[in-house]
Amino acid sequence: MTQIVVDRKVGTIEQRAKLFRGFADPSRLSILGALCGEPLVVHELVERTGLSQPNVSNHLRCLLECGLVNSDRDGRFIRYRISSARIATLLSDVDALLDVVAGGVESCDNYRGR
Amino acid sequence: MTQIVVDRKVGTIEQRAKLFRGFADPSRLSILGALCGEPLVVHELVERTGLSQPNVSNHLRCLLECGLVNSDRDGRFIRYRISSARIATLLSDVDALLDVVAGGVESCDNYRGR
DNA sequence: GCGTCATATCATTGCTCACTGATATATTAT
């Protein structure tokens, strides 16, 4: 009888904070949310998010460097996709938490939004 | 036969970003991580996190306003606890995602850390 | 009351990041 040992490496506090910060921006959330549905090329992301093209590209570079998305060239297009289904999990868990704390988050003005 | 309809309200992009930003700071992550173990009073949080007392209080005010923690007065102490087990879920989700992307997150220097 | 411990408040400071606008690179078609 074999035993599977998962032993998840627990990230450092700084790594976690850095990863959370990757999600802590409306523009990146829009991009990731769109990519959770299906892989998309840059100009499609620009259309759907309403962000400027350089802005989308800048965020994509960051997301790519962090390993949150992957890219494949397709002719003159570059198609981006999320790198792991765990990203979708994280996003839906945040919505689950918002079910509980949405009101408080809304009224908290320590952050005035960016 | 009854059917249970969950219909989760999906938060707005801005709400999600704001909630993520609540987690996107090493100090707040330390505090929340400590509180996931057990409820603690302020000076215990100060000891365990190594943060200054005003700093901890400032972050607690924010976390309280957002509804991520609750507080109860206990004599001259004030005991804080996380408001929902979903917070712990979210934190473990991030560690699960870090299993996949830790290297990339580490090397991404679009954020230089705070 | 007075002193002490526990926590909260607030202004200031310095750093960091998101966005823009201009430009560069890459690919395909004519």
Added chain:
DNA sequence: ATAATATATCAGTGAGCAATGATATGACGC
């Protein structure tokens, strides 16, 4: 080669936030 489309790069700018230090409030015991 030239034009057109698709994407990337980058400096500059403005705004926002985390931490500190000083101080204020609150609770308990003497």
